[in-house]
Amino acid sequence: MNIYDDLLWRGLIKDFSDPELKDKLNAGGMTFYIGTDPTGDSMHIGHFSSFLIATRLKKAGHNPILLIGGATGLIGDPKPSTERPMITKEEVNHNVKCLSEQAKNIFGFEIVNNWEWSKDINFIDFLRDYGKYFSVNYMLDKDVVKRRIDEGITYTEFSYMIMQALDFLWLYEHKNCTMQVAGQDQWGNITAGIELIRKKIGKTAYGFTMPLITKSDGVKFGKTEGNAIWLDKEKTTPYEMYQFFINSEDSMVIDYLKKFTFLSREEIENIEKKHIEKPEERLAHKTLAKEVITFLHGKDEYDNALKISEALFSDKIWELSSTDIINNLKDIQKLEIDGSKTIIDVLIDNSICSSKRDAREMVLNGAISINNKKVTDVTYIIDKNSAIDGTVILLKKGKKNYYLGICK
RNA sequence: GGAGGAAUAGCGAAGUGGUCAAACGCGGCAGACUGUAAAUCUGUUCCUUAGGGUUCCAUAGUUCAAAUCUAUGUUCCUCCA
Numbered sequence: 001m002n003i004y005d006d007l008l009w010r011g012l013i014k015d016f017s018d019p020e021l022k023d024k025l026n027a028g029g030m031t032f033y034i035g036t037d038p039t040g041d042s043m044h045i046g047h048f049s050s051f052l053i054a055t056r057l058k059k060a061g062h063n064p065i066l067l068i069g070g071a072t073g074l075i076g077d078p079k080p081s082t083e084r085p086m087i088t089k090e091e092v093n094h095n096v097k098c099l100s101e102q103a104k105n106i107f108g109f110e111i112v113n114n115w116e117w118s119k120d121i122n123f124i125d126f127l128r129d130y131g132k133y134f135s136v137n138y139m140l141d142k143d144v145v146k147r148r149i150d151e152g153i154t155y156t157e158f159s160y161m162i163m164q165a166l167d168f169l170w171l172y173e174h175k176n177c178t179m180q181v182a183g184q185d186q187w188g189n190i191t192a193g194i195e196l197i198r199k200k201i202g203k204t205a206y207g208f209t210m211p212l213i214t215k216s217d218g219v220k221f222g223k224t225e226g227n228a229i230w231l232d233k234e235k236t237t238p239y240e241m242y243q244f245f246i247n248s249e250d251s252m253v254i255d256y257l258k259k260f261t262f263l264s265r266e267e268i269e270n271i272e273k274k275h276i277e278k279p280e281e282r283l284a285h286k287t288l289a290k291e292v293i294t295f296l297h298g299k300d301e302y303d304n305a306l307k308i309s310e311a312l313f314s315d316k317i318w319e320l321s322s323t324d325i326i327n328n329l330k331d332i333q334k335l336e337i338d339g340s341k342t343i344i345d346v347l348i349d350n351s352i353c354s355s356k357r358d359a360r361e362m363v364l365n366g367a368i369s370i371n372n373k374k375v376t377d378v379t380y381i382i383d384k385n386s387a388i389d390g391t392v393i394l395l396k397k398g399k400k401n402y403y404l405g406i407c408k
Numbered sequence: 409g410g411a412g413g414a415a416u417a418g419c420g421a422a423g424u425g426g427u428c429a430a431a432c433g434c435g436g437c438a439g440a441c442u443g444u445a446a447a448u449c450u451g452u453u454c455c456u457u458a459g460g461g462u463u464c465c466a467u468a469g470u471u472c473a474a475a476u477c478u479a480u481g482u483u484c485c486u487c488c489a
Binding site: 355 | 435437438439442443444445446451452453454455456457484485
């Protein structure tokens, strides 16, 4: 299967700048870029899917460049809802450094920073050399701007698309970069770049976007309990990531396999068949977790995540000794246990519950287990006596949240 | 610069002097059923030493009593120039 058909089958193509691009994609040999702004110090699962497209294209013989927006990150891409809070220059620099390193480790692409060519453009030149190519009418017609007309948009964010357009132009001129790939929310910015290149130097550039990955209710994919799933294993442990994927909705899991893994069409269709026959075995979920974690963190981390998950969710754990537990569960969240405390205090001190009222409610609801036994007594004392072998306390909140306490 | 309007819990949105810790919806969390899925049903969602305490943009006031009235300020929106 050629790359275009493969991307199409995986549902990774949303907007497409030019029908000609299809043949160009299949021919290979294009230099293209994919960008991200340094809004945080780690990429999350949302970046992952789009960067994987770059890997797919690379495998098809294209040449990827990764752009980190050290300049555009200082301005802020307009969100559909509200103005972004500005982040400090120090923070941006820090994030640029973290993201560059992370991207290099995971994907190994050439990395550029648009600060390099944006920093010396002065305001007058900006207006004369670039502003002149954009009519306000054209800019107002962009979806991101339109959606902000009622809410309000500052001149700063309004200007963002020009900055991104000049990135594309610069890369075209200096790196022979002829294509830009991004998420669907970037479509307006991509076309602005294509327009600028056409008007200013009379060349044709290309671009396409991938659709936003959502859950079945339309909510953006990639968050759990309000937190993003980060690619940095210090921020989201492989175990947490395993749990995230294993809990994917049945109705979406095949779609995720297409978008997050390199498995072939035959392999995925085969898994889909088994998934439909025996959904309770969750083969698709397990494969998804395995593929992604192995790609990001390697086989050892995956094996460990799998081992923890199987231990916690199969009751095998109760056959293990305290030493085994400590060695095997290194990724689950730790509890501070010193001396003896009531269960309420333990829940609050470890931010498992937000207040005493909340903690008491959890206990009374039967949501809290210590070493797999439900605790419904709010005065229950946690100390060595309640620990396995006098050292290990495994606390569970709800069905899926485990915490490990070690008594010394 | 001028004229109007708005600001309520994570979000949306009721409430226009006491019966308001503030209806309702969404979201979150938990329980039941399951397969660590979805759907459904139930409970819960400011803090608490369970007596109460602190809230409705901010500050100052009126009142026995303020989310609700007054003044000033802040922010946002609409229209006019």
